[in-house]
Amino acid sequence: MLRKIKFVLLAATLIFLVSCKREDRILRQPPPSDETFNTVQISGLNPGANPIPTPPPSNMYEESAYAVSEGQKLYEQYNCVGCHAHGGGGIGPPLMDNNWIYGSEPGNVFATILQGRPNGMPSFRNRIPEYQAWELAAYVRSMSGLLPKGVSPSRSDEMNVKPSEFQTPKQPPTGITGQPEQPK
Amino acid sequence: MPVTDTMSANERETSESELSLRLERTWRQPGGIWGWFSDTDHKAIGIRFIVTAFIFFLLGGVLAAIMRLQLSRPESSLVGPDLYNQLFTMHGSTMIFLFAVPMMFQGFGVYVVPMMCGARNIAFPRLNAFSYYIYLGGALLLWGGLLTNTGPDAGWFAYVPLSGPAYTPGHRTDIWAQMITYTEVSALGVAICIATTILRHRAPGMTLNRMPILLWEKLVISIAVIFAMPAVMVASSLLLLDRLVGTHFFNPAEGGDVLLYQHLFWFFGHPEVYIAILPAMGITSHLLSIFSRKPVFGYNAMVGATVAIGALGFMVWGHHMFVSGMNPYEGFAFSSLTTAIAVPSAVKVFNWLGTMYGGKMRLSTPMLFSIGFVSLFITGGLTGPLLAQPALDAYLHDTYFVVAHFHLIMAMAGLFAVFAATYFWFPKMFGRMMNERLGALHFWITLAGAYAIFVPMHLLGLAGSPRRYSELTGVQYLTTTAPLQRFITVAAIVTVGGQLVFLLNLFWSLFRGHKAARNPWECSTLEWTLSSPPPQVGFGDQNPVIAHGPYEYSVPGAEKDFVHQNASGNRGT
């Protein structure tokens, strides 16, 4: 009887320690980092024999469903839909396909948002806080199914013109070198 | 070999003991872990329901204590808003889905009903056992969720769009919705078992008029469960579809409707509160009669009132939605029906009064708790017609006034009936008596505590204090209610501490209580004809035949002052 109780208590404690990151509500943001996105490789062209820079940092917000959902809301609020629609593109290129002009890594998308890109992508540096750019990057990646289904938003309360990110089939991105990347 | 009329006395005796042996062998619980898990004896399952529900009651109470500590000081920051939202959602969900119905209806129902009917086991024993395990599964799912940061946080009712995919990301609400399905399937299973037992497995001679009134309540509730639970299962399933599959049932932008969820939910939600309280009323009627040594006053009226409450309970769900902007005529319809439901409740209260009046009262602990139930039921119930008026509900909806109302009438009154039932049937279940002195102490602490906590809470609601506020710092006009909040918190802590008396009593009596006689309360119903605790096979090869009503007390010329239901006829009336 006592052994049963001890076992139950141990199991409960263990469960308690395995707290689920997916459900974290990240309300206090880490302070902005120094500019890491200058080390992001955005093209397959490499001048000379320079080594390929170190891989860009991962996005901690990709583990939190709340953060990706915030990214979804920000995508509407900051009018990304104005050029990219709900991922299908229009004035801007589609974001839910596997064609990534400037790279699909989290750091690449983050850099795209903050730096701007030729042919119309504005720079949002100082307009969008860095953590929100990371949240948007996470959401944009979810649009092509690059995030696990658990964290991807399933449906917004707006009119839907595309299947939800939850249902988007995983599209192995072609990346910046034109070769299929390893699926995550 | 079966017992026949042509047998000699010796043959009959041998046959009967053979029969007993065979019955015992058939119904014996197989040994080992698997045997324990596959037990289908209704007594074992009933006790499992009761114990599990009680553990979740304690856990839900812990959540309430944390909430009260958070609210006791306006500048408190014990828990942040996210955790607070999880706390009150878990508190409500635990108390309603994991305690109220499983304890009263499923636990005590499954244990007592077959014996009261004179049946050997409940109908569909395996469905009954399955109901327990799926209830346990749902409960563990919900609490496992809380422990892994996936506890639901959108309120126990989980209104859309807040609980929808856009505003509660992740799987928190999904866990809540799945828990609903599991626990309500469990309730449905038990309802089917109990209804069938009552309708088809009563001992011969037990006409509907000779049923203990508790069985009437269980029958009405079983039918109510069968109609009500599917509504919430539909609501939670549609919510799951919206969240996980991408449907638009509740998405206004694509033609869905947020009020649809409210209607579906409250169509379940209101009968649910009657499902939670009717067993308590049945137990109270039963115990008041036994401990006043008088038959239930107005048995037919009581049955009629029970059926009326069960039926009317399905027609009043709109009173939870008075402020949603409904057509005033719709509001009037719901308001009239809600006010009308006060009539059968009043009939019951008057009949309780009639039962007690002129009786020879034995103030044992179960009787104390039954009287406490009546008191709390009246106090909580009188604010019901007040809230049933749309003009007043427009003010009091979603304030602490409503919280006080339902805690008094459903939580506290129901809890008192649970305690009454526990003290009453403990000797039957475990063969020992609980300590009367500790029981009386427990009663007084809990009664005083219930009033001290929830009557002042009405004032908070009148002062304009809304529900579900994680802290009171942002609202200047509520800082003046801080002394009242503190008082309520202190009262809550004292009351919770008083429950230690009960736990002490429980565990001490389990191991060292006085051994109980077969019928320590001198009760006339069938379960008290069995030993305490009853044998595994229950009635086994006994076939009780009923010749008397359920409440034949104070019968002149009777050996004690009552007559068992299955005593041979022609004694007394």
Add this chain to the structure above:
Amino acid sequence: MTLLTSGVSGRLLAQAMPLEPGRHLILHPGTPQSSHIEWLYWVIFWITFAVFLLMILGFTRAGARAHVDAIEPLPVTKSEEADRKATWAVGSAVAVTVITLFVVLVLSVVTGKRAGGLTSKNPITIQIIGHQWWWEIVYPNPQADQTVTTANEIHVPVGTPVVILTNSADVIHSFWAPSINGKRDLLPGYSSAFWFKVDEPGIYRGQCAEFCGLQHAHMGFSVIAEPVDQFQAWEQQQLKPAPDPTTPEATRGRAVFLTHACLMCHTIRGTDAGSRVGPDLTHLASRNMIAAETLPNSTGALAGWILDPQRIKPGVRMSPNPLAPDDLQALIAYLRSLQ
């Protein structure tokens, strides 16, 4: 005894408890609507109190007359007479209950008709749109440049009926100013209407009354009832675009506003900032409080709010803005000039 001690004291407490008589209690109504509600409350309260006393009397008598723990069985009391009397007593009690409840229902309908419905006199229409966790207030007008848009603070003229049209931009909220009227839920996809009329000038505080997420507890608003001429002056002021900054610091502040994250969410009419995500700030300095009636509209509170709203209202939709101290000071100077 149990009934006596517990319930009565509770009922009396309801009257005696001193609560601050601010403009937020049902017991201090400021409008005809809430007066009607208050009247109905007291009527039903006294009826239920009387019922409660009667029940206590009944049960106390039942208890007192009982022979507690007597050993001998009671003499047989079964008599037609006693049965008839008892049934008659219960029957008449039920009849009285039915009649009382019917009376209560009639009074409730009467109160509902008086307090509810829509007025046909010339009302002022206000559209309230609930957001997580602030109130968008629009005074619609067929002419777009005569439409007042503000946030969290509603001005109404005294003695004029006001019709509120509800809507929600995200989840269900509930608009409730306790001393003005009952509450009305703001449902997305539905627009419902209710009216009230404030007779006494003053500031009436309100709160959200339907659980709406992380900051449900900090979603307040205020209704400021003022004389008609003051209201019209306010309205005219609100229609004007933001005044140009007059000091160099305020000019710098406007530049800070337009080059940082502020303009991504807020509107200041008269500048390039036109986003509708957050509250309209065109006349921010004319409001008494900020952050949905959570903080006073003062320099210090504004600074704290702009720098880190998440510290004050964790989960709110506004991001922290780590500005340099000079920039922050200039920005606040500009915002404080937006009368």
